[in-house]
Amino acid sequence: MRKREETKKVKVGKISIGHSKNVVIQSMCNTKTYDVKKTISQIISLEKAGCEVVRVSVPDEKSAFAIEAIKKEIHIPLVADIHFDYRLAIMAAERGIDKIRINPGNIGDKENIKKVVDICKKKKVPIRVGVNSGSLSKKILEKYNGKVTSKGLVESAKENISLLEKYNFYDTIVSIKSSNVLTAIDAYKLFAKKFDYPLHIGITEAGTVKSGNIKSSVGLGILLYEGLGDTMRVSLTGDPVEEIYSAKKILESLDLRSGGIEIVSCPTCARTNINIIDIADKIEKTLNEEKFEILIKKSKRKKYKVAVMGCAVNGPGEAKEADIGIAGGIKEAVLFKKGKIVKKVDEKNITKVLLKEIEKDLM
Numbered sequence: 001m002r003k004r005e006e007t008k009k010v011k012v013g014k015i016s017i018g019h020s021k022n023v024v025i026q027s028m029c030n031t032k033t034y035d036v037k038k039t040i041s042q043i044i045s046l047e048k049a050g051c052e053v054v055r056v057s058v059p060d061e062k063s064a065f066a067i068e069a070i071k072k073e074i075h076i077p078l079v080a081d082i083h084f085d086y087r088l089a090i091m092a093a094e095r096g097i098d099k100i101r102i103n104p105g106n107i108g109d110k111e112n113i114k115k116v117v118d119i120c121k122k123k124k125v126p127i128r129v130g131v132n133s134g135s136l137s138k139k140i141l142e143k144y145n146g147k148v149t150s151k152g153l154v155e156s157a158k159e160n161i162s163l164l165e166k167y168n169f170y171d172t173i174v175s176i177k178s179s180n181v182l183t184a185i186d187a188y189k190l191f192a193k194k195f196d197y198p199l200h201i202g203i204t205e206a207g208t209v210k211s212g213n214i215k216s217s218v219g220l221g222i223l224l225y226e227g228l229g230d231t232m233r234v235s236l237t238g239d240p241v242e243e244i245y246s247a248k249k250i251l252e253s254l255d256l257r258s259g260g261i262e263i264v265s266c267p268t269c270a271r272t273n274i275n276i277i278d279i280a281d282k283i284e285k286t287l288n289e290e291k292f293e294i295l296i297k298k299s300k301r302k303k304y305k306v307a308v309m310g311c312a313v314n315g316p317g318e319a320k321e322a323d324i325g326i327a328g329g330i331k332e333a334v335l336f337k338k339g340k341i342v343k344k345v346d347e348k349n350i351t352k353v354l355l356k357e358i359e360k361d362l363m
């Protein structure tokens with residue numbers, strides 16, 4: 001198993017990616033970048049949810065011009081996503097962008113690649129080479145009978161990296177994404193055997209919040225467990241804030257990130273006599289709010305576990321490792337701490353009382 005500390009360190013604005021146990025969480029805005037107000041507002045929501053690096057598309061000059069104004073109002077590094085037009089990459093670097101995602105192989109003329117490299121060196125802007133199923137060259141596709149293969153993806157990454165290395169540029173982060181989980185896993189593993197560039201991992205076009213979360217959890221979970229991935233994005237067709245919740249949950253599940261509030265809840269069964277599904281949903285939604293993020297950070301607890309269980313027969317016992325929890329009865333629930341029953345609560349007050357007790361515990 002590779003150690004995450006074995007990759008190169010690349011600075012992205014005020015943070016570092018690679019050569020560390022830490023996996024940086026990122027997301028991407030789905031606003032029009034030139035709509036500065038909406039883009040800033042979305043980035044602030046992402047920051048509050050725990051996003052550490054954010055990317056915006058820069059498909060035109062008005063989006064590149066917006067970078068300066070956006071940068072002034074946000075607190076995390078900003079990445080410009082550029083396709084083909086090297087001039088937009090230069091404009092972004094001149095306007096204070098913290099990282100550029102561009103494939104040098106798509107820029108065309110070698111002189112233009114050099115121009116991008118020169119400004120990135122001068123402004124200390126790293127580049128992410130982002131290879132995916134759709135970015136493979138005709139030559140590579142033909143070599144593999146028109147199919148997207150992990151070998152072809154790695155070959156494409158190699159080609160793009162060498163175009164940068166030719167100009168002595170090594171501040172590179174690499175992603176090799178595929179919408180096929182197994183192809184992506186295979187490609188990242190192959191790449192990691194040969195290179196020590198930090199890896200941005202993701203399953204591209206993973207799908208809606210529901211199915212995308214499952215595909216991403218499987219793919220990213222396996223990669224992270226194998227020591228691969230220095231920064232990650234869970235790509236979902238939905239509100240990007242959801243991507244942050246998912247990324248945090250994936251990292252917490254693998255013990256790669258501490259300090260979160262974990263909710264365990266029972267699947268309900270014939271013994272359930274209160275609306276556990278509704279209570280668990282409400283508790284999870286509220287505990288994801290910024291207020292609780294701040295409380296848990298201040299409390300310096302590594303983890304705080306909340307259990308929402310359907311019955312008093314099995315509830316406290318099953319969730320005895322939880323810091324706090326409820327176990328349903330008939331029109332009431334018992335509140336327990338560390339598996340020991342503390343008091344009874346009326347059904348209508350369960351959510352309110354549980355949240356209040358959690359807040360008290362974390363103060």
Ligand code: SF4
Pocket residue numbers: 266267268269270271272309310311312313314315318
């Ligand atoms: S905790 Fe009780 S209600 Fe929930 S699944 Fe287990 S036995 Fe059923």
